[in-house]
Amino acid sequence: MTAFVLVGGAFTGGWLWDGVAERLRAAGAEVHPVTLDAAPGAGLGTHAEELTALVDRIDGPDVVLVGHDYGIHPVLAAAGRRADRVARVVHVAAGLPQDGDPALLLVRDETVRARLGHDTTPLPAPRGGEWARWGSLEGLAGEDLDRLDRLAVPQPARTLTEPLRLDGALERVPAAAVMCTADGPDLDAVEMMVRTGPVSLRKLAGPGYAFFELPAGHWPMLSHPAELAGLLLRAAAxxxxRLTLGEEQPSYETLEFLLPTREIPCERHGRVDVYAPDGEERRPAVLFVHGGPVDADRVPTPRDTPFYRGYARHLAGLGAVGAVVDHRLHALTDYGRAAGDIAEAVEELRSHPRVDPDRIALWIFSGGGLLAAHWLAAPPPWLRCLALSYPVLAAPPGWEAVESRFRPAEAVAGSGALPLVLVRAGREHPAFAATVEEFLAAAGKHGADVETVDVPEGRHGFEALDRTEASREAVDRAVRAVLHRVTGGR
Structure with missing residues (x-):
């Protein structure tokens, strides 16, 4: 017999799972809906100990721990401690926290994140429409919201601020995820991130992880109890x-740049690498800004990859200064820190003796696209061009933890006459493509100057994934479009 341990998100208890528990029991399963300690002093460690003790009391041979939202944190901690007893962990509308991560990193409401930085009193439970700050209310009926309001309790602050502690034993426990597609990314988005995102995500490809999709919001146990119960039974079986990387996984970390470049030497200045053409005169400069999030311990870092070195050297070969910045966008909550790194890098570049400080362009890639908001909202006079390659330009589903000030689709209203060059991949992931369309609609409304460079058959990261003549032509066209604007047409 399978024993399901069901752990809900913040403010909730075992009552959240009533509809799911009823159906699992009808299918012959043992079910343990959990209400965790809500005392003001309780922390993540308290909850991990409670779940560990519960696992120890269960006699059934197959224990499946199910974590929703915040609940995945104590579930993972308990599974690591009892890896020999837990048959599987199931994520439901939950993130993929790592060792050392507090649950606060995945809280979508930035006012809550700011408050918990200095206030250790319990968080009052949301009421009514306030629940939308914690996840999509898609599919919930009025009585569901009434039930949340009636039964929810304050959430102890330390449950969200204590770091998650995991050990290597957790790697032995298979995992599954129920992707609630009205609340966060769908499986296609996860697959794209596994292929092109942080190396830490690549463990999701292989036999140890399984995925399901459910067209539900953040509370599928309320809106879709029968469907969720069925998926939990399938996950337990x-x-x-499964995701596989396959043989078509070329890496931008190792492949040479798709255009030929000269061996121009690099000057390292803090976080910035500078590639300058021959001569002594000051030249216009282009700063390349990588996407992300990327792993903090990733080697090589973006500026040391052939991809970004290639772009910078190509620019230098055409007579401009090319530069690359390593910024610290390691999580969705790091955009503020990364923006500070880029501002410092720009000033470092403008002060370089080979750079004309009044002719600067920024070229931002992928998930770094949200960092464009600051420069769009109030472009300085020395910023002659802003280029964006397959960018994310509004927070897609699942990225709600990004601060609201990083919304280029809103900031473009202030772009004025700033020239924009937008490189679009025709086979872009739909969730990212939707942010580009939202941006272009806003840009058109406000009369922004946008030149698009399309790669109809290109994918996100086409320079590495689609090394075709069309890709080479698109890169060359985009480079020359940026050069034309940053040089003032000279």
């Missing part, structure tokens, strides 16, 4: 879609 080892079913679900």
């Amino acid at each position: 080892g079913e679900g879609r």
Whole structure:
């Protein structure tokens, strides 16, 4: 017999799972809906100990721990401590926290994140429409919201601020995820991130992880109890879609740049690498800003990859200064820190003796696109061009933890006459493509100067994934479009 341990998100208890528990029991399963300690002094460690003790009391041979939202944190901690007893962990509308991460990193409401930085009193439970700050209310009926309001309790602050502590034993426990597609990314988005995102995500490809999709909001146990119960039974049986990287996984970390470049020497200045053409005169400069989030311990870092070195050297070969910045966008909550790194890098570049400080362009890639908001909202006079390659230009589903000030689709209203060059991948992931369309609609409304460079058959990161003549032509066209604007047409 499978024993399901069901752990809900913040403010909730075992009552959240009533509809799911009823159906699991009808299918012959043992079910333990959990209400965790809500005392003001309780922390993540308290909850991990409670779940560990519960696992120890269960006699059934197959224990499946199910974590929703915040609940995945104590679930993972308990699974690591009892890896020999836990048959599987199931994420439901939950993130993928790592060792050392507090649950606060995945809280979507930035006012809550700011408050918990200095206030250790319990968080009062949301009421009514306030629940939308914690996740999509898609599919909830009025009585569901009434039930949340009636039964929810304050959440102890330390449950969200204490770091998660995991050990290597957790790697032995298979995992599954129920992707609630009205609340966060769908499986296609996860697959794209596994292929092109942080190395830490690549463990999601392989037999140890399975995935399901459910067209639900953040509370599927209320809106879709029968469907969720069915998926939990399938997950316990080892079913679900597996991701594979396959043989078409070229890495921008190792492949040479798709255009030929000269061996121009690099000057390292703090976080910035500078590639200057021959001569002594001051030249216009382009600063390349990588995407992300990227792993903090990633080697090589973006500026040391052939991809970004290639772009910078190509610019230098055409007579401008090319530069690359390593910024610290390691999580969705790091955009503020990364923006500070880029501002410092720009000043470092403008002060370089080979750079004309009044002719600067920024070229931002992928998930770094949200960092464009600051420069769009109030472009300085020395910023002659802003280029964006397959960018994310509004927070897609699942990125709600990004601060609201990083919304280029809103900031473009202030761009004025700043020239924009936008490189679009025709086979872009739909969630990212939607942010580009939102941005272009806003840009058109406000009369922004946008030149688009399309790669109809290109994918996100086409320079590495689609090394075709069309890709080479698109890169060359985009480079020359940026040069034309940063040089003033000279």
